[in-house]
Amino acid sequence: MGKTILPYIISGISVGGQYALIAIGYTMVYGILRLINFAHGDVFMVAGLMMVYMAAAMPLYIAIPLMIVLTVLLGFLIERVAYRPLRTAPRMSVMISAIGVSYLIQNLALYITGGLNKNYPSIPWISDRVHVLGLETSRVTIITPFLTLLLVVLLVLLINHTKIGMAMRAVSLNFETSQLMGIRINNVISATFIIGTFLAAVGSMLFFTNYPGVVPTSGAMPGLKAFVAAVFGGIGSIPGAVIGAFIIGVAESLIKGLDTILIVNGTITEQIGFATFSDAFTFVLLIIVLVFKPTGLFGEKTTDKV
Amino acid sequence: MKQNEKKVSWISFLLVLAFLGLVFWLDQIIKPTNKMYMLMTVLQKGSVYALAAVSMNLLNGYTGLFSLGHAGFMLIGAYTYAIFTIPSSARDTVYQYFDAAIRISFPELLSNSMGSAGTVLGVAIAVIFAGLAAAFFGYLIGLPVLRLKSDYLAIATLGFAEIIRAVFQWQKLGPITNGSNLLKNFMRTSLFKLKVGDTKLVFSTFVPVLIATLSIIVIVKLVNSTYGRAFKAIRDDEVAAEAMGINLAKHKMISFTVSSFFAGVSGAMMAMVLSIAQASNFKAAMTYEILLMVVLGGIGSTSGSVIGSFLFVAASEWWLRGLDSGKFLGIEAPGIFRNGFRLVVFSVIIMIVVLFFRKGIMGEREISDLFREKKKAKGAAR
Numbered sequence: 001m002g003k004t005i006l007p008y009i010i011s012g013i014s015v016g017g018q019y020a021l022i023a024i025g026y027t028m029v030y031g032i033l034r035l036i037n038f039a040h041g042d043v044f045m046v047a048g049l050m051m052v053y054m055a056a057a058m059p060l061y062i063a064i065p066l067m068i069v070l071t072v073l074l075g076f077l078i079e080r081v082a083y084r085p086l087r088t089a090p091r092m093s094v095m096i097s098a099i100g101v102s103y104l105i106q107n108l109a110l111y112i113t114g115g116l117n118k119n120y121p122s123i124p125w126i127s128d129r130v131h132v133l134g135l136e137t138s139r140v141t142i143i144t145p146f147l148t149l150l151l152v153v154l155l156v157l158l159i160n161h162t163k164i165g166m167a168m169r170a171v172s173l174n175f176e177t178s179q180l181m182g183i184r185i186n187n188v189i190s191a192t193f194i195i196g197t198f199l200a201a202v203g204s205m206l207f208f209t210n211y212p213g214v215v216p217t218s219g220a221m222p223g224l225k226a227f228v229a230a231v232f233g234g235i236g237s238i239p240g241a242v243i244g245a246f247i248i249g250v251a252e253s254l255i256k257g258l259d260t261i262l263i264v265n266g267t268i269t270e271q272i273g274f275a276t277f278s279d280a281f282t283f284v285l286l287i288i289v290l291v292f293k294p295t296g297l298f299g300e301k302t303t304d305k306v
Numbered sequence: 307m308k309q310n311e312k313k314v315s316w317i318s319f320l321l322v323l324a325f326l327g328l329v330f331w332l333d334q335i336i337k338p339t340n341k342m343y344m345l346m347t348v349l350q351k352g353s354v355y356a357l358a359a360v361s362m363n364l365l366n367g368y369t370g371l372f373s374l375g376h377a378g379f380m381l382i383g384a385y386t387y388a389i390f391t392i393p394s395s396a397r398d399t400v401y402q403y404f405d406a407a408i409r410i411s412f413p414e415l416l417s418n419s420m421g422s423a424g425t426v427l428g429v430a431i432a433v434i435f436a437g438l439a440a441a442f443f444g445y446l447i448g449l450p451v452l453r454l455k456s457d458y459l460a461i462a463t464l465g466f467a468e469i470i471r472a473v474f475q476w477q478k479l480g481p482i483t484n485g486s487n488l489l490k491n492f493m494r495t496s497l498f499k500l501k502v503g504d505t506k507l508v509f510s511t512f513v514p515v516l517i518a519t520l521s522i523i524v525i526v527k528l529v530n531s532t533y534g535r536a537f538k539a540i541r542d543d544e545v546a547a548e549a550m551g552i553n554l555a556k557h558k559m560i561s562f563t564v565s566s567f568f569a570g571v572s573g574a575m576m577a578m579v580l581s582i583a584q585a586s587n588f589k590a591a592m593t594y595e596i597l598l599m600v601v602l603g604g605i606g607s608t609s610g611s612v613i614g615s616f617l618f619v620a621a622s623e624w625w626l627r628g629l630d631s632g633k634f635l636g637i638e639a640p641g642i643f644r645n646g647f648r649l650v651v652f653s654v655i656i657m658i659v660v661l662f663f664r665k666g667i668m669g670e671r672e673i674s675d676l677f678r679e680k681k682k683a684k685g686a687a688r
Contacts, residue, residue, distance in 0.1 A: 036457050085661055091456060092372055093664055096601055099594050100660045104653035106591075111646035220590065224468075227461065273477040276486075280472035283465030290462050291450045 004264045007135050008257040009250060014141040014210070016249025017148035021203030022226035023233075023241040024155065025075075025196025031172040031236035032192050035094050039078055039101040041223015042109075043197055047071040047204035048120065048214040049109060055121035064123075068201045075197025076190055084186065102220075109216035117213040127209050140209045145246075147206070151199060152242050159238070164191055172236060221279060225252070228286040234299025243297065248285065252278050314674050322519060329515045333508045346511045348620045350495060353518035354575045355615035359599040360522050360608055361568035366597070367606035368529055369561040370541030372460045374593050375447070378467030379566045381588035382443055383436035383573025385474060388489040388583040389482065390432045396491035400484065407481035413493050422500055429493050433517060433574045440570020441563050443470070448562040452555065464590055474585040486585070494581035514575050521568050526608055528564065537561050541606075598656050603666050610668030617667075622652055 022044055029037045050070055054063040082101045086094045126140045159165035167188045170178040179185050207222065208214055229248045233240025254261070258274040289296060329349060336342050358380060365371050393414050397406050412435075413428030420427065451462045473479065475486040483489075498509040528534055536557045539547040548554050577583040595618075603614025629648040659666060 034457075036461065082657070082661065086664075089664065092366075092605075093660075095372070095457065095460065096597065097657075097660050099597060100601075100653070100657045103591075103594055103598065104650075104657055107646065107649040107653045111644075111650045114645060217591075224464070224590070228465070231458075231461065271477075276476045277472050280469040283468050286465045287450065287462055290454055290458055294454065294458065 004257075004261050005254070006133065007137070008253045008261070010132070010135065010137065011141060012250035012253030013246060014144040014206075014249070015253060016246035017144035018203045018207040019222065019226045019229050019249050020148050020242040020245035021151065021199045021206070022222060023229040023245045024152070024238055025200050026227045027230040027233070027235055027238060027241040028168075028192050028196050030230065032168065032175075032189060033083070033094070034091060035083065035098065036227065037196075038095070038098040038223075039082075039105060040196065040200060041219035041221075041226070042102045042105040043071060043075055043078070043219070044200045044204050044207075044223060045109065045214065045216065045219025046074060046105060047197075047201040048208045048218060049113065049118060051205065051208070052118040052120060052214055060121070060123060064205070067205075068198060071201035071204075072194050072197045075193045075200075079190060079193040084189075106216045106220075113214075113216060115216065117215050119213045120208040120211065123205065123209060126206075138210065140206055144206045147202075148242070151202065152238065155195065155199075156238060158195075164188065168192060225279075225282050228282050231286060232289050232296055234296030237296070237298040240296055240298035248282055251281060251285070255281050318674060322523070326512070326516060326519065330509075330512045333511045344624045348616070348624055349511050350514050350579045351623060352616040352619040353514045354572055354579055355596065355599060355619055356612045357518040357521050357568055357572040357575065358596050359603070359611040359615040360525055361565045361572065362596050363600045363603075363605065363608060363611040364525055364529065364537075364568075365561055365565040366600060367611075368534065368541060369537040369558065370544075371452070371558060371561065372456055373463040373562070373565075374460045374590065374597070375463030375467040376569050376596055377588040377590060377592040378463075378470040379440040379444060379569035380573030380576060380592070381467075381470055381474060381585055382440045383570030384577035384583040384588070385483060385489065385573075385585070386436040386439040386570070387432050387574030388492045388577050390435055391429065391493040392489070392491060400489060400491050401481070402487065404480035404484060425493075429498075429513075429578075432493070433571055436574035437567040437571040440573065441567035444563045444566025444569075445559070448559050448566075452558045452562060464593070467588075467590065467593065471585050471588055483585070488582045488584035489577075490582050492577070492581075492583075494578050496581065514579055517571065517575055521571055522608065522612065525564075525568065529608065533557065533560060598660075601666055602656065602659055604668035604670065605666065606670040607666075607668040607672055609673040610666055610671075613667055622648065626651060 022040065025040050026037060029035060029040070047067060050067045051063065054067055057063075058066075078101055082097045083094060086097055126138070126143060128139050129136055130139045130142065132142055159168060167178070167183045168191070170181065170183055171185050171188045175185065208218075211218075225248060226245060229245035230241040231244070232248065233242070233244030235241075255278045256275050259268075259271045262268045263271075332346065332349075336346055338346075358376060362373075362376050365373050389408050390410060390412050392400055393411050394409065397409070400406075411428070412431045413425045416424030416428040416431075418424070447463070447466050451459060451466065454462055474483045476483075477485050479485070495510040495514060498513050500507045500509065529537070536547070536552045539550065539552055540554060540557060544554060573588075596615075599615040599618045600611050601614070602618060603610030603612070626648040629643050629651055630645055
């Protein structure tokens with residue numbers, strides 16, 4: 001029994017770590033701008049695509065840092081071009097703009113790749129096979145959760161102990177007051193996008209190493225799931241997003257393997273097809289959370305003012 | 307003033323009749339082999355998307371409920387329509403791997419007793435059935451999600467659409483939905499032909515246009531009724547609306563269910579126009595496209611949504627075709643104008659509209675308002 005479940009749990013924790021890195025981008029942007037950045041998942045996909053093209057043209061030790069820098073630049077530009085002009089517009093307009101950016105990025109990726117699956121380069125060391133607890137898996141599966149936790153700890157330190165971190169906390173608490181206090185909110189928002197896309201770029205490296213390739217729609221589903229993770233943990237809260245992402249990653253992986261697990265266990269004798277619901281389950285979780293605890297696990301309570 | 311209103315509604319009634327007559331006439335003269343058949347394709351697909359956009363606009367534009375679950379309701383409509391119009395002779399080839407559970411085909415059943423009138427009636431019943439199925443699920447989904455606000459509502463409805471898609475693809479539901487395989491061979495637009503005397507009349511484009519027109523008229527009537535005014539009040543200020551005695555839960559539910567109904571109808575139309583129904587086509591991307599059509603036309607304007615969706619379909623299916631095939635406006639550049647370029651240009655245009663022309667083509671006005679404004683301007687000049 002344990003032997004059948006274990007591989008699913010390990011891969012679930014790994015996927016959870018990757019979702020966590022994307023979810024932080026969502027939760028930070030939402031905390032400050034109250035915007036669901038629908039384009040975040042697509043930025044994640046672009047990071048994967050850039051890696052594919054650059055690994056073919058230059059050595060990896062240049063390609064990886066360059067990919068991260070370019071992805072961060074893309075995140076910065078999206079905020080600059082598509083969200084900043086709408087700062088005073090109703091929230092719905094900004095959300096529509098985010099959907100428009102996502103549409104544009106996907107179509108652009110479709111044009112450049114021709115819609116073909118692009119094989120992700122294998123990065124030495126992290127894509128090596130290793131044996132852990134009697135299971136064979138790639139090293140990235142083992143590294144991901146630790147790397148994620150390390151990055152999260154660094155991020156929390158940054159937010160709690162630096163000037164820009166303090167500014168971020170102030171802006172997320174109250175946009176206008178912090179502006180009056182002399183905080184340059186545009187810089188703070190840019191910094192948020194830069195941190196978010198940096199983590200998404202790192203996440204994309206870990207995520208796509210375990211997958212056969214990148215297609216223009218690769219970012220959509222992980223993006224939505226990461227967002228759900230952010231909502232689950234309480235949007236605006238970084239530890240919440242990370243815990244939510246791990247829970248969703250493990251649950252999703254277990255559901256993918258539920259048929260096999262139950263058959264080995266002897267509960268059922270034939271395939272039921274639970275794997276069809278591995279994506280849908282995330283949304284079931286989302287709806288349960290939204291209906292019973294709309295602020296998520298760690299979210300702060302807000303009251304609507306008239 | 308009253309008389310003026312009456313005059314406007316008479317004029318619009320006659321215009322609609324004339325438009326339907328024109329479509330009917332075009333249907334007879336333009337054959338699928340004709341070069342101009344592109345126009346008919348645009349009319350067919352355009353009317354599908356027009357209804358989808360108008361029904362989404364009812365929710366997003368008039369009631370202020372930002373919902374992103376449209377693709378899910380369209381899926382329900384498409385499948386319901388397809389399942390209930392597959393003729394018994396084709397059933398076994400469609401349900402290759404399953405034992406079909408639903409063995410009723412409305413058009414077939416009614417045509418046995420009523421002839422070709424029965425077929426027409428059967429299609430109509432199947433379309434209404436599709437709408438009712440979508441509305442029923444809309445009601446069930448609305449119960450929990452309508453308590454949520456703005457972005458939470460958006461993400462919850464998006465989630466439900468994904469759940470619906472997964473359920474319809476589930477292997478265990480194969481006898482009803484054919485699992486992840488597509489549904490085909492049902493009543494599609496290319497079969498909409500009638501023999502009257504010696505002449506063969508074609509209704510391939512007329513039927514979808516007619517369904518869309520009738521549905522849009524119903525939505526316009528709803529928007530202009532007291533319910534519509536309540537919707538707009540909720541959109542503008544929920545708290546104020548509630549203070550004025552508007553039952554928020556009830557009106558939100560009405561708007562959500564009606565919108566789901568017409569989304570289901572447009573899903574059924576999509577199935578008959580594309581002649582297949584497959585769950586994997588109804589992704590969130592479809593909802594986004596419809597939303598962008600609404601934005602293009604102007605959020606909160608029904609005629610805007612119609613114009614927006616026809617422009618969207620015409621541009622992507624017809625006018626910008628050249629961008630994909632090497633030659634556009636006489637410029638030949640196969641290196642740049644290759645597959646997918648059309649969509650890139652298109653999304654850039656949409657981004658420009660979203661960023662700089664936030665009101666879209668019509669803003670919150672309707673076509674009839676434009677005439678009225680002109681008259682007013684004339685009156686003022688005098």
